Amino acid sequence: MISHSLPGRFPRNNPTRRLRAFLLGLFAAGMTALPLKAAEEIEFVYTPLVFSVSVASLETFAKEGKIDANLKRFLARATPEAREQFREALLTKIDIDPVLLSRFFNTVMGADMLSRLGKGITIQGGINGKYALRGAIVSAAFEPGGLTLLNVLKKFPNNIQLQGEEILGLAKALDYAIYVSELFTKDMRLWTAEEAAAVKPAINYASLPDLRQRSSFQVKKEVWNLTDSSRNRSLYVDVYIPQTFREGQTPVIIFSHGLASRPEDYAQAIEHLASYGFLVAAPQHPGSDIKYLQGMLAGYYRNIFDRDEFINRPKDISFVIDELARRNASQFQGKLNLTNVGVAGHSFGGYTAIAIAGASIDFDNLAKDCNRPYSGINIALLLECRALELPRQVYNFRDERVMAVFAANPVNRSIFGEKGLSKISIPVLLASGSYDPAANPIFEQAISFTWLKTLDKYLAMVEGQAHVNFTELDAGMQKTLESVVDITLPNQNLIEDYTGALLVAFFEVYIADNEKFRPFLLSSYAEYLSQGQKFKLDFITAASDEKLSQLIEKLRARRQ
Template sequence: MKFKFLKQLFSACISLSIVSGITTTVQAAEQIQLIYEDLDLSVSIDSLETFAKEGKITGNLKLFNRFFKPEAMEHLRKLLLAKSSFNQVNTYQLTQTSLVEDLIRQLGKVIQTEPNNNGFYAIRGAVVTAAGNPDGWTLLDVFRAFPTKDIYINGEALLQLKDELAIYFSYQQSAVAAVASESKKEAATQTTLNLSQLPDLKKAGSYRVTKKTILISRDALRQTEEGLASQYQFNADIYLPQNLAKPAPVILISHGFGSLKENFVKLAQHLASYGFIAIIPEHIGSDLQYRRELLQGKLSSALSPIEYIDRPRDLSNVIDYLEQLVANDKSWAKRVNLQQIGVIGDSLGATTVLSIAGAELNIPRLQKVCDTKEIIISAALLLQCQARYLPPSEFSLYDPRIKAVIAAHPLASEIFGPEGMAKIKIPILIAGGNHDIVTPVALEQIHPFIWLQSPNRHLLMYQPGGHFSSSSPSAEYTAKFIPESFVGTNRAATSAYFMGLSIAFMNVYLRNEQNYLPYLSAAYGEASSNDQYRIAQIQSLTPQEIETAYGKKAPILIIPSPIIATAPPRNKTIIEEIKRTGVLKVAYRRDANPFGYIDSQGEWQGYCSVLSNSLASYLQKEFNLKLTPQVVTLPSNLDNRFELVTDNTVHLECGPNTIRDDVAKVSFSLPFFTAGTYFLVPNNQANKIDPNSLSAKTKVGVLANTTAELLANQKYPQATNVTFAQEDGIEKAIQALENRQIDVLIDDGVLLRTQMQEKPSLASGYQLMPQIPLTCEYYGLIVPNDDPQWQNLVNRFLNNQILEQLTNQYFSDGVKNHILATADYCLNLKN
């Protein structure tokens, strides 16, 4: 029994060599210690090196050799000798990014400097050291560079890693086999199709194509090469078929992470040659330029969480731009059919198009999965985990103008889950490759395909196929160092097939040309297969079919249990009430400058006042109302803000309300503000205040029922809290600070900066500290949780560029810079 277990551990060690060979480097270790409960085995680095270079088995390696076939030992030898040419500078910069840090931290649960001590820093340092070898570096170099005499392998974590790897190997192979079997089964029922007479859609169409580039401006937060910006511009290339007899359908193409629009020129030209208008926008926060900045060490976040929101909105903005062109230019009106819009995405771009097609981000699922202690080795999952740092809100990214979607190699497993994927109702095609190590096909494409509820769903799978099998970039934009096994051995053929299938899919579901349906059949995929590669195309698959192929119960739930429980909808919606009464009821505060306050003339005004009136105008336009709804405003405070919404006194409450999930019967809109908690202290006392630890003598001022009060109670329990009640609590707290009745005031940085702006004595004699916020807060409008129609409308309104206008109107440049710096820290640097 012990020998069997030893064999399991050694098998896991070989698996570990695969993973660490991809991600690691080291300094001066002599032996590797494998520890599991009372089992303690060691093998010297010298014996591994002798085995790798000479093929001789010496020392304790003889023990392992007794239990394994020669092929397994030869596999280990090849792994030890496999050489990487990634240079030291790029290696260092890459290991400083959040994605690679996460991968190393996961690996550090297995490879440790001492028992139960994560080996993160040792692994990272070893990788960078080994990469300094100008002739290239191997796993042995990494072992030699490890900073401790012994490298400890946690046997329990190693077995977890082995189980995790099993999902990516044996189970994935079974899932792929199930798809192939289903393809043959479906093809057997399609024998009447006359496939030999079908035109070859891989060949270019008959339309001549021209290109036009447009520049689109957006008012929104975005990670750019200059840092986080509140406004930005992006290019989009339009490929136009010439001499059209009637307006053409539009197809938007979304590129992947670290890619760029030029990588999809062939696809765009091919689509345009068949009479489609193809448009490729540049996603500036995750394009090739962003990747270069990342590798140069200029960016801290491998992928900003904002990208999961801004990428779909880029596509919607392109459609908005087209609508303006069609409305204002007759020549464009004759060219563009805005009733027939499709989207195609690749990799992260595929995740983007799934969002705009209706798949909803599932932040609670991500938080549950990503914060687990189990080992995560999937780059796809770690990239998805970035989205868990988004504010806890229900982001509305669906664009009903999209009528069909193709998602090639998407990241879809946890970011959407079954709940999110089931929201897609339009025709959809998902493509994947059986050898994809970036987005493993079983978890990221096959399972999500099963979750779909769309009546028109298709799954395309290449065998063999990799992550890049659907794309065909120009040589100048293709990284030279990527191995063929990673790219895909039949990339030219599979990408050409994908382009042809895209023509058929969009003709069927945008133009309603049913004569193209045979191209989407399993029989066509089987007929297109050859000795070099196979094509499987299916429209149906069940969990039972996968488990039959696997031979036992799947190692993970194919359809995991839902996480989000939604409230039952109300009988009459708020929108119906507003249409009937012509009244929009809003509450906001009178003591939260600039959101709501009483000015020097005694007038009640503020950010929320303008926002409420803008929402009323939006409602009139959205529902074509004869009159703009009357805005009825009620005062709110920290004690009654939720109750005003839950008892239907108002339709929403506006103010500095932190988005949270622990308040019954309410929900929150999309975040309209990012804020942070700070200390306000006298300049002459700043060097005496330590934000990490306040003494028992320190008197801390806080407003009642705020997150600042919660922070003070939790982080500084030894300090003396002085609570100021509403409604003029902020003024009283500042007065107490000036009178030395309290030592520090803790509150929202924007509220404090606004007070400093209004009161010169504060600006000159006091300061905010520390430089980075103590907490990150995301503000949302409070709405009832039983009216999703109202919440979706409010979110659409907030996406309508109103926020940037209000920010420019109500905040000085200094406050705006503070807001932007806080957002950058909270969304990117903190995590």
């Protein structure tokens, strides 16, 4: 806790506070190499003090709840609640295949994570403990009891040290991140209500079409297998085609999937959009999809994604638009509007959408953020920092045919920076989730929103959304997460309702040029959709830009 610098205390049952406790357990569980001799004591260094805690004492405490003389001074100031949380953290088991874990740590992202943890968990003399860390974690995962913090501690070599100042700094950074996230969530709710109250006259949304429901267009899905000969790159595209055309030209949307996923994972949102008469094409990005991840886990690749995906993904979008143009006359009777295309994307796909909208990579800003102390608490940087492997040159991904982008949970802030994002001149909607651990909204969307110079910009946040659809990935994952960190996630159908309505409203206005949908891009519509819901949709426009900028500046000043 940094109670001296943060007003008040977090409520005991606050989900982000519990999540912090769990994450601290995970961070602590990132500890050490297959040791020649297991540690009997863990040495804590807090200059000029050095003291040790017996591993046997920790094991007795974890399994029996007993605190002996050796451990008593270590826990002297801890509250009963904190002691119980520490005990739970020692015994919490993380189910993971040790072979896959070992392969992950061999990737650039895995090595980066270990290197960041190794600043606080060192070899005697302050040497980064990343190699020792890897061995202890993997070795513990092979134990019959599985990967627990206690088992990792038991695998420590004798010369390991925990650097108190570094670990305390990390804890403070986590506390600060939680504080700013909670404050941002509270203010987003307030600003949404303020913008909604300013809408005069009030809009009766009950009398308007319900954008949460699918529309009347029947949709057929085709799968195109394509090769871009200029890049020697083969990919498939899921194409959702309305079976009847709208009056005039048919609007076109390209959808970019996230890291380690596939176009099919977003079928519900895509079909919803297509039911309104949009043709939606969702390309596979072969260097960063689920097949590539499976290849890494099988030992065929060294990394979770190919570093050239930062370049290839936006080029995939342009390639698909080119292919649609080639087929327009023969397959679509020339009905497709390919001079006013929309792009939507999720996570890494959000990066893709923002890149093709005109944002440029700012290598200097990225390098600065990647080397910032405790920057690892922003997990998105594990992905973004890999762009530093690219040749340092000016990359221009802008496709002038793209006229509006919808980026959901995008990783973007550090890789583009203010200089890169300010180049965008087309409408942008940034969507986020208040529980997102991978692309935290205050780090990855809120600050980016203030850097956008386009007046047609929107920031949406689904309260409780946690980056991915856990029910789609694993039927038991949501239940497991809720039990481990004691949080409740919103029903996925509610998230789909919010997302589907926003997708339709945004692209109807900016791609289909249908002003009848403009009222749905107001905060009052978010308030209407949120009625009676525990997890609400927060939504602001450029009207709240100054308030958000002031909040960010206040938080920066407090941190300094």
